[in-house]
Amino acid sequence: xxxxxxxxxxxxxxxxxxxxxxxxxxxxxxxxxxxxxxxxxxxxxxxxxxxxxxxxxxxxxxxxxxxxxxxxxxxxxxxxxxxxxxxxxxxxxxxxxxxxxxxxxxxxxxxxxxxxxxxxxxxxxxxxxxxxxxxxxxxxxxxxxxxxxxxxxxxxxxxxxxxxxxxxxxxxxxxxxxxxxxxxxxxxxxxxxxxxxxxxxxxxxxxxxxxxxxxxxxxxxxxxxxxxxxxxxxxxxxxxxxxxxxxxxxxxxxxxxxxxxxxxxxxxxxxxxxxxxxxxxxxxxxxxxxxxxxxxxxxxxxxxxxxxxxxxxxx
Numbered sequence: 001x002x003x004x005x006x007x008x009x010x011x012x013x014x015x016x017x018x019x020x021x022x023x024x025x026x027x028x029x030x031x032x033x034x035x036x037x038x039x040x041x042x043x044x045x046x047x048x049x050x051x052x053x054x055x056x057x058x059x060x061x062x063x064x065x066x067x068x069x070x071x072x073x074x075x076x077x078x079x080x081x082x083x084x085x086x087x088x089x090x091x092x093x094x095x096x097x098x099x100x101x102x103x104x105x106x107x108x109x110x111x112x113x114x115x116x117x118x119x120x121x122x123x124x125x126x127x128x129x130x131x132x133x134x135x136x137x138x139x140x141x142x143x144x145x146x147x148x149x150x151x152x153x154x155x156x157x158x159x160x161x162x163x164x165x166x167x168x169x170x171x172x173x174x175x176x177x178x179x180x181x182x183x184x185x186x187x188x189x190x191x192x193x194x195x196x197x198x199x200x201x202x203x204x205x206x207x208x209x210x211x212x213x214x215x216x217x218x219x220x221x222x223x224x225x226x227x228x229x230x231x232x233x234x235x236x237x238x239x240x241x242x243x244x245x246x247x248x249x250x251x252x253x254x255x256x257x258x259x260x261x262x263x264x265x266x267x268x269x270x271x272x273x274x275x276x277x278x279x280x281x282x283x284x285x286x287x288x289x290x291x292x293x294x295x296x297x298x299x300x301x302x303x304x305x306x307x308x309x310x311x312x313x314x315x
Contacts, residue, residue, distance in 0.1 A: 017305035024228035028285030043094025054084030062113020078143025100299030122312035139183035211304035
């Protein structure tokens, strides 16, 4: 057998997580059979392939940190996020597909590179989480500027005006450098209205404490598609989707969470009533130009899947 390549292994885990997430029939998201105007399943599949190089490089740099060859502040998380987003934009024409997962996966890949594993390539997720905290807290103002440039490339929808250091304000990037605002610090500003930012500054609390443990148990007894669907509903039931909240308001986001709670009460994918309620929610979320797309929930589901893959799950 060829020697174990840790960076390639980590990248495969993360890419597989993206593929499993996007090919499940989650209500309101892009699925294999239903897309949005201008954005379809093939755009996400191409994006997952295009992300490989940046994920692998992030893991390589994590390995270099582990071996004492690179300072953790020199990993260049922001640069890698920007590179990954640019690579994705070059391989598909469906607009922003993976900005959220990339923001979560690049530091995760670096942390995995820093973390030891067993002979099967399986990682201890709690040790990985400790390295993830170090990675996030060691970012720099240059990383922050690169994130803003990545957002410029991705052009995500649902960006409302921020009260401070607004990404749409051309002066913000220079302020980040002048005031030495790190990527970690700038994401603190968004933690109250964006759960990807919340994950960064809470050491991925939703992913590690809610989403991943639940999904891991689901994968023991369900198909990948059903487990991912159930996992996304679990997240949505406890965390009103911040993408919906920004586009349609907090009240609407809370209503959607209540719908997810009811689906789980009915048994979700395990019962006819649960399946009927899932179909009804899917129809509801696809009204009004997809403004009720639970996009942040999808990002968090992908992160949970990434942990399952890194821990050793295989279908």
